[in-house]
Amino acid sequence: MSDIIVLLCRCFGEIDQTIDFEIVREKLTKDRGISSLICADSLCIGRDIDTVISQIKESGGRKVLVGACSVLARGDQVVQKLVDEGIVRSDIHLVDLREGCAWIHQDNPDGARQKALNLIDMGLAFLEHKDESDDVSVKINQEVMVVGAGPAGLAAALSLARFGVTVHLLERSSTPGGMLKLISRSYPKDDATSIRLKPYLDEVEKTSRIRMYPQSKILSIKGYTGNFTVRFSSEEEELSISPGAIIIASGAMVFLPNGLFRYGEIQNVITQMELETRFKKGNVTARSAVFIQCVGARCEERPYCSTICCPASIKNAMQIKDDNRDAEVFILHRGVMTPGSVLERYYRKALSKGIQFVRFDKDSPPVIKGDEDIESVEVYDAITGLTRTIESDLVILSTPLIPNHDNHHLAEMLDLQLDQYGFFREIYPMHPLETRMDGIFICGSARWPVSSGQAISQGEAAAMKAASVLCREEVTASTFSRVPGLKFGHARVTPDSCTGCGNCMAVCPFDAIRLQRIDGKYTYVSRVNKMRCKACGNCVSVCPNGTMQMPEHNYLSVCEMIEKAFG
Amino acid sequence: MMPYHDEDNQYLIVGGGVAGIIAALDLAETGRDVYLVDKAASLGGQVAKLDKIYPTDHCAFCPLWTDIKKVQNHYRITVHTSSKLTDITEENGKYAVTISKEPTIIDENLCIYCGRCFQKCSAGAVRPLWEHASPPSHFIDASICTDCGDCVDICPTGAIDLNRTAVEIVLSVNDIIWATGFNEIDLSPLPEFCIGSHPDIMTSLEFEKWTAEAGRNKGGIIRKLNGTAPQNIAFIQCAGARDQRMLPYCSAVCCMHAIKQAQWVKRREPNIDCCIFYTDLRTVGRDYYEYSLRDIKGSGIKLIRGRPGLIYPLPDRESIAVKYENTLTQVREIARFDMVVLNGNLQPSLVRTVEKGMRGPSLDSEGFVDTTRDDLSRFAGGFALEPADIADSVIQGSSAAINVVTKTIYKR
Numbered sequence: 001m002s003d004i005i006v007l008l009c010r011c012f013g014e015i016d017q018t019i020d021f022e023i024v025r026e027k028l029t030k031d032r033g034i035s036s037l038i039c040a041d042s043l044c045i046g047r048d049i050d051t052v053i054s055q056i057k058e059s060g061g062r063k064v065l066v067g068a069c070s071v072l073a074r075g076d077q078v079v080q081k082l083v084d085e086g087i088v089r090s091d092i093h094l095v096d097l098r099e100g101c102a103w104i105h106q107d108n109p110d111g112a113r114q115k116a117l118n119l120i121d122m123g124l125a126f127l128e129h130k131d132e133s134d135d136v137s138v139k140i141n142q143e144v145m146v147v148g149a150g151p152a153g154l155a156a157a158l159s160l161a162r163f164g165v166t167v168h169l170l171e172r173s174s175t176p177g178g179m180l181k182l183i184s185r186s187y188p189k190d191d192a193t194s195i196r197l198k199p200y201l202d203e204v205e206k207t208s209r210i211r212m213y214p215q216s217k218i219l220s221i222k223g224y225t226g227n228f229t230v231r232f233s234s235e236e237e238e239l240s241i242s243p244g245a246i247i248i249a250s251g252a253m254v255f256l257p258n259g260l261f262r263y264g265e266i267q268n269v270i271t272q273m274e275l276e277t278r279f280k281k282g283n284v285t286a287r288s289a290v291f292i293q294c295v296g297a298r299c300e301e302r303p304y305c306s307t308i309c310c311p312a313s314i315k316n317a318m319q320i321k322d323d324n325r326d327a328e329v330f331i332l333h334r335g336v337m338t339p340g341s342v343l344e345r346y347y348r349k350a351l352s353k354g355i356q357f358v359r360f361d362k363d364s365p366p367v368i369k370g371d372e373d374i375e376s377v378e379v380y381d382a383i384t385g386l387t388r389t390i391e392s393d394l395v396i397l398s399t400p401l402i403p404n405h406d407n408h409h410l411a412e413m414l415d416l417q418l419d420q421y422g423f424f425r426e427i428y429p430m431h432p433l434e435t436r437m438d439g440i441f442i443c444g445s446a447r448w449p450v451s452s453g454q455a456i457s458q459g460e461a462a463a464m465k466a467a468s469v470l471c472r473e474e475v476t477a478s479t480f481s482r483v484p485g486l487k488f489g490h491a492r493v494t495p496d497s498c499t500g501c502g503n504c505m506a507v508c509p510f511d512a513i514r515l516q517r518i519d520g521k522y523t524y525v526s527r528v529n530k531m532r533c534k535a536c537g538n539c540v541s542v543c544p545n546g547t548m549q550m551p552e553h554n555y556l557s558v559c560e561m562i563e564k565a566f567g
Numbered sequence: 568m569m570p571y572h573d574e575d576n577q578y579l580i581v582g583g584g585v586a587g588i589i590a591a592l593d594l595a596e597t598g599r600d601v602y603l604v605d606k607a608a609s610l611g612g613q614v615a616k617l618d619k620i621y622p623t624d625h626c627a628f629c630p631l632w633t634d635i636k637k638v639q640n641h642y643r644i645t646v647h648t649s650s651k652l653t654d655i656t657e658e659n660g661k662y663a664v665t666i667s668k669e670p671t672i673i674d675e676n677l678c679i680y681c682g683r684c685f686q687k688c689s690a691g692a693v694r695p696l697w698e699h700a701s702p703p704s705h706f707i708d709a710s711i712c713t714d715c716g717d718c719v720d721i722c723p724t725g726a727i728d729l730n731r732t733a734v735e736i737v738l739s740v741n742d743i744i745w746a747t748g749f750n751e752i753d754l755s756p757l758p759e760f761c762i763g764s765h766p767d768i769m770t771s772l773e774f775e776k777w778t779a780e781a782g783r784n785k786g787g788i789i790r791k792l793n794g795t796a797p798q799n800i801a802f803i804q805c806a807g808a809r810d811q812r813m814l815p816y817c818s819a820v821c822c823m824h825a826i827k828q829a830q831w832v833k834r835r836e837p838n839i840d841c842c843i844f845y846t847d848l849r850t851v852g853r854d855y856y857e858y859s860l861r862d863i864k865g866s867g868i869k870l871i872r873g874r875p876g877l878i879y880p881l882p883d884r885e886s887i888a889v890k891y892e893n894t895l896t897q898v899r900e901i902a903r904f905d906m907v908v909l910n911g912n913l914q915p916s917l918v919r920t921v922e923k924g925m926r927g928p929s930l931d932s933e934g935f936v937d938t939t940r941d942d943l944s945r946f947a948g949g950f951a952l953e954p955a956d957i958a959d960s961v962i963q964g965s966s967a968a969i970n971v972v973t974k975t976i977y978k979r
Contacts (some may be wrong), residue, residue: 012723014681045677045724072701074678078637162973298856305856335847340954341816341933344809361895385897419853429620430585432628432958433965448853454959461965468596 003073004127005036005061007021009043009068018102018109019116044074063091063127069098085256095123121564129557133489136530137476140226145213145243146464150178150298151452152444153249155459161209163467168241170216178251184279186452188346221413224531225439245439245466252401252445254456255296262368285481286394288328292378295399306400306449313398314350319454321353326339330356330390332379401449415511423448433462441465477530489552491532493526497547500524504548506540573599576975579740584612585957586949586964587746588634593968595643602738604647604666609700612748618779622854628699635701647723650684655926664738670731677726678704684718698781742971745884745928745936745947751896752914756806765792771910788836797905799840801889808911816933819954822849833866842869915951915961946971
């Protein structure tokens, strides 16, 4: 243990008032054979660290064990100072002697000292036996693939193009615009969608940085951050690109309410989308229109709120009212979902225009009366407690957005997670567009139903995330993590002892392990993709013979640490 | 090639909450110099004050902490805490922004959080910054401080200087992103809530702090009145919000916030009855509706549609009466509750700043940044732009970040 230097911080008495450093020093130097032990008044505040560093350099030791405060206090600052002075980060180990030891065991100095010694012993064992992952570096391809040319995809592609990145924009249909081009006006500004889309489409046309591929279908995606290889077909031509990052903006579909509220049985019971088509043709004439909300949403099969249906109904109700001031328009709802300032104002505007809102219970839904034509809609008004009969000639069913059928296919190719319905899942609310695979981002209704305005800002935000992947021209596997400096290396296989059982491949959540056939033999060994590996350690725990190891936390170092703690 | 490393352009982000933090990180990682200014003494904004977040039920602190650390360690980000904007002038297409950095009597770079000043201070002016401040440090409330100097003598690192004065810093920036977040607005103008009449009538952020696992009660649900366990708690939604007398808009986050709080009460103390008084239970977002279903069905939280007309302490001062009409059953009732939590009184913070007469961004009638009005107010994110939860704030922050950059590139 001669090459390990132990640094102990007194923290102006906060630590050594409880833990007697003299006894610790004696035990460490005599029993553990530590040749250089340095005690300082304070490692975090200016004065002492310089002398400490010169002492470290004199002693010739390589590894440093720091006994100071918690990483949540100033421990990480101390480590950073040592790193700045040229000590390798992986050769430093921090032991929390203040918060986790001296402070909470103030009333028991002997116990605290024993715990401190145990902690230091564990740290020494860790430093002694730990190994180091070998690193690999890759170049980041300066191109981005955007899947889907709806509002989210267009916004993402345009932002990236303005930023200076080449974008490959893949679209399933033959023209860009997504679901927005099927709609007449967009809320809450009530502007025509054609006018809204125009600047985007014009700029896509103009800029040379965006390559648009209509009628495209993705065939395969391979690779990892910075180096994906995508094969796809566009207009029956097979192409291949190598983007550095991928943005999924493939949108969603509208649920068709077959069999609900006599849809398909009576002619004038239509969906919101059919109403939009009628608006586009300009032939909506209704004396009395009734919108029914939550058709096929917030029910057993789809227990979620689809976000956009309430404002969309309010928008269309106002348009019917605008076209015919004498029309009676009702919205039958189960709670008006217009959160925020803009939408709440929109809701108030609808109220002031005379749109009538009737709340119904989930258990007593409205009933449409009539044989071939609608005669009336009967609804139990939950607020007044009375059953109302509304004479009507048009019933519009508000149905939720549902995930695209091919989301599963795409998710499988990219190894992304879907939620219980089939929308793409983010990793965490603080990182709402990032997926568990680095370099792949989700936005728009492919992630969760959103309005066109939200889709645009999500597209822009996803573009920002993709740009921040691309801005590092070359990355190494060890620095590539969301929290720089905190990645624990990556898993390592010893090929000689690997039996090729494949357990590790089965448990890897990041698709980082593959079985590779040994040349000329019928046996396999597993191989770890270092860029994909997140050092979670799942593979290590299932490896039957200890071939798979995390070098930084290998069996020897972990077992030794346990031995020191409890042995 | 792409201008990743742009030395000529600097950006200012006002507000160090989640939207500001993420916008700063995005700009810095794509090679831009960023100033991040926050009026509080530490970064994190309102999310830092939350105990748990919905819908994951995780602590708010961990993911926030990693991002705060990234901000503090990034060489392109300069953080000014305890700072306020005092003036904005425009020159040569850039903004000269004057910020006034309040005296931090305890230098947080020198404070080791030993707590000696806290124990020594007889006036009670010293207290910890907040539970999760990073790095943890103490704070001296200048309004209580008697200038006795005891703390200066006892501080082992010499971090305390009672004579520090505010410094003025002038920054020259290309664009400003407004991410100023929200404040709780005082509800006392609304007579029905009887604010101040009983200690157990509190706002939801006060309740969050009172019951926080890292707070003084260590997650215990007890009454402020006498420290005993309450029998029941009422959560009143839309308090001050969706109300033409105060805030006409819906604050968007409070329904889920109340469900989360009620659910955590149930989880810790299953015997406490929780009752949420709502208008529309707005659960818009992934897993939000399922979250509300699961908790309300699973843990027996009672939902009543109605806005209480009067809340008042009962004559024995023991408990609080809530007078309401359940609008779904049309029954009028008076119920007795031990604690009342008011939800919804969230106002964008910029309202106060602009009221004071400083030149600031254009606000709409409700106090949110109107990004279409002029150049100074073009970029905003989080609650300053629109009532938003964590995910939406972060998205808007990133979106504002790329828009400021592409605007600069286009100008050239």
